[in-house]
Amino acid sequence: MVLARVCQLVGALILAQFAWRIANAIYMYFIRAPDLPTYLYPSTSGVRPWALVTGSSDGIGKAIASQLYQAGFSVYLHGRNADKLELVKKEILSLPANSVQTLSNAAHDVKIWIQDAAAAEIDYDNFARTISTLHLTVVVHNVGGSEAYTKPFHAQTQQELDKIININARWLTQLTRVLIPILNSVDGPKLMVNIGSFAGSFTAPYLAAYCGSKAFVRIFTRTMCADNDFMRNIGKGAKHPIRYQHIGVGSVRSGTNLAEIGFGVPEARDFARDLLRHMGGPDRDFAASPAQALQEFMIKCLPQQTAELAIGKVMRQQYKY
Numbered sequence: 326m327v328l329a330r331v332c333q334l335v336g337a338l339i340l341a342q343f344a345w346r347i348a349n350a351i352y353m354y355f356i357r358a359p360d361l362p363t364y365l366y367p368s369t370s371g372v373r374p375w376a377l378v379t380g381s382s383d384g385i386g387k388a389i390a391s392q393l394y395q396a397g398f399s400v401y402l403h404g405r406n407a408d409k410l411e412l413v414k415k416e417i418l419s420l421p422a423n424s425v426q427t428l429s430n431a432a433h434d435v436k437i438w439i440q441d442a443a444a445a446e447i448d449y450d451n452f453a454r455t456i457s458t459l460h461l462t463v464v465v466h467n468v469g470g471s472e473a474y475t476k477p478f479h480a481q482t483q484q485e486l487d488k489i490i491n492i493n494a495r496w497l498t499q500l501t502r503v504l505i506p507i508l509n510s511v512d513g514p515k516l517m518v519n520i521g522s523f524a525g526s527f528t529a530p531y532l533a534a535y536c537g538s539k540a541f542v543r544i545f546t547r548t549m550c551a552d553n554d555f556m557r558n559i560g561k562g563a564k565h566p567i568r569y570q571h572i573g574v575g576s577v578r579s580g581t582n583l584a585e586i587g588f589g590v591p592e593a594r595d596f597a598r599d600l601l602r603h604m605g606g607p608d609r610d611f612a613a614s615p616a617q618a619l620q621e622f623m624i625k626c627l628p629q630q631t632a633e634l635a636i637g638k639v640m641r642q643q644y645k646y
């Protein structure tokens with residue numbers, strides 16, 4: 326009798342949690358107005374806000390940077406290839422941009438930062454000094470990836486593994502460190518969005534270093550959110566704390582991923598459109614679109630080994646190894 330009651334109670338709690346999550350997702354994806362305009366405000370001297378997007382010479386980063394420019398932000402592009410970045414800058418400057426009344430007199434600009442994110446020595450503080458006076462309100466940490474996905478872990482070299490860890494985890498950590506004071510010097514809402522991967526929650530063959538470093542991105546972001554909560558609870562919270570968000574990304578057709586477009590597999594441009602529509606709100610860890618959220622949920626529902634075998638099969642078909 327007591328056992329039956331306990332089971333009923335546990336069942337009811339699980340159902341209530343499930344219903345809450347569905348209601349939350351419906352509100353976020355289909356009802357809530359976009360939050361991005363919250364970060365689109367001029368400085369006290371009338372300067373247009375800047376958005377920094379790392380890894381914006383191609384793929385998802387390029388699409389995000391282009392659409393942030395179109396939304397009204399000045400954009401700081403970053404990458405390792407100067408020629409590619411110059412082309413992207415030219416392309417972006419030729420795009421039609423939304424006219425925002427409060428910014429109508431402010432210059433609308435694009436700048437470039439060239440830096441190999443995998444380099445052993447990076448002077449992050451020097452870059453921070455360069456941009457210290459910018460009215461920076463949005464940062465999208467997008468650099469990431471893994472080029473060593475077609476051979477087993479033990480066949481990957483020290484250089485390949487260092488590169489994966491550097492571009493996915495070390496770069497994010499060190500850049501965040503120097504960007505926080507710059508964001509905090511802005512008196513108003515500010516946002517840092519960290520592009521993660523489903524690989525941060527699930528395994529994929531040969532991608533131990535990538536999966537591990539994307540799990541780092543997820544837990545790093547959530548811990549930054551927890552730090553904000555902690556500071557507020559001890560009475561040291563900022564008036565406008567930086568909002569941190571982690572995006573769990575599934576397959577997206579991009580510069581390096583030539584997957585076929587289909588349900589939950591968008592083009593970079595469509596992925597960026599969904600992301601800009603949903604980023605900036607109270608959610609700390611989410612997928613950019615309902616289709617990718619559903620995909621992630623379905624993978625989580627499968628027994629772990631079944632999910633891992635299925636992911637392995639898809640990877641093998643896609644990358645032909």
Ligand SMILES: NC(=O)c1ccc[n+]([C@@H]2O[C@H](COP(=O)([O-])OP(=O)(O)OC[C@H]3O[C@@H](n4cnc5c(N)ncnc54)[C@H](OP(=O)(O)O)[C@@H]3O)[C@@H](O)[C@H]2O)c1
Nearest residue numbers: 380382383384385441442443469470522576577579580581
């Ligand atoms: N596409 C997907 O299916 C997928 C899935 C899950 C997660 N993600 C994540 O989404 C983000 C973007 O991926 P993507 O598919 O758009 O990749 P992508 O098309 O290869 O673009 C990556 C961007 O980062 C730049 N980059 C790469 N290594 C760099 C380095 N060492 N230094 C400086 N810049 C560097 C690239 O520059 P170059 O133009 O010089 O190459 C490019 O601008 C990554 O964090 C990735 O892990 C993607």
